[in-house]
Amino acid sequence: QKEVEQNSGPLSVPEGAIASLNCTYSDRxxxxxxxxxxxxxxxxxxxxxxxxxxxxxDGRFTAQLNxxxxxxxxxxxxxxxxxxxxxxxxxxxxxxxxxxxxGTGTRLTVIP
Amino acid sequence: xxxxxxxxxxxxxxxxxxxxxxxxSLDFQATTMFWYRQFPKQSLMLMATSNEGSKATYEQGVEKxxxxxxxxxxxxxxxxxxxxxxxxxSFYICSARGGDAxxxxGQGTRLTVV
Numbered sequence: 001q002k003e004v005e006q007n008s009g010p011l012s013v014p015e016g017a018i019a020s021l022n023c024t025y026s027d028r029x030x031x032x033x034x035x036x037x038x039x040x041x042x043x044x045x046x047x048x049x050x051x052x053x054x055x056x057x058d059g060r061f062t063a064q065l066n067x068x069x070x071x072x073x074x075x076x077x078x079x080x081x082x083x084x085x086x087x088x089x090x091x092x093x094x095x096x097x098x099x100x101x102x103g104t105g106t107r108l109t110v111i112p
Numbered sequence: 113x114x115x116x117x118x119x120x121x122x123x124x125x126x127x128x129x130x131x132x133x134x135x136x137s138l139d140f141q142a143t144t145m146f147w148y149r150q151f152p153k154q155s156l157m158l159m160a161t162s163n164e165g166s167k168a169t170y171e172q173g174v175e176k177x178x179x180x181x182x183x184x185x186x187x188x189x190x191x192x193x194x195x196x197x198x199x200x201x202s203f204y205i206c207s208a209r210g211g212d213a214x215x216x217x218g219q220g221t222r223l224t225v226v
Binding site for chain 1: 113118146155156158207212214215217218219220
């Protein structure tokens with residue numbers, strides 16, 4: 001089992017819809033969770049961090065964490081064509097700066 | 113967010129030569145830096161993890177004598193691709209973090225070996 005798993009997609013949603021991106025992780029004691037966005041040909045950029053169970057909202061983005069289910073998701077409301085990118089889930093497993101694992105990413109396309 | 117600067121953003125070199133890529137954390141102390149390689153339409157592939165003042169830890173299959181990593185200070189890490197070959201052409205990306213906080217990525221370096 002991979003440490004961090006994401007559906008590779010591609011995921012296509014119409015403009016204005018809600019895009020839901022999911023991620024599961026293997027280490028139950030993981031404490032820190034991150035979502036990155038990577039546009040084609042560019043490096044990833046951090047868009048959300050979440051540390052506690054529940055929802056964390058930032059503009060059109062909502063991160064959801066369920067540690068019991070070892071599941072973290074990212075919702076994008078009112079999706080825009082500019083949201084089309086690959087979204088990477090990252091999990092810091094246990095303590096230690098070296099223990100940051102990335103999923104392979106989900107490719108999202110928002111259709112105008 | 114914090115700023116990580118990677119230089120150069122692109123480089124073309126001749127086969128057999130060496131290329132050095134720099135990664136700097138501009139506004140925080142990076143206790144750990146990561147180096148990735150990404151081929152077109154593929155996922156990030158972690159090459160190595162380095163802690164300041166220590167030898168880098170390389171992922172399986174990555175040749176440490178070919179990809180030399182130096183993390184001599186809390187703000188600078190370098191990746192040197194030695195004796196580059198066309199198959200080394202790729203997008204190289206560094207990221208940096210302080211402690212177990214978020215990691216921030218550099219802009220990436222597109223290497224073309226001719």
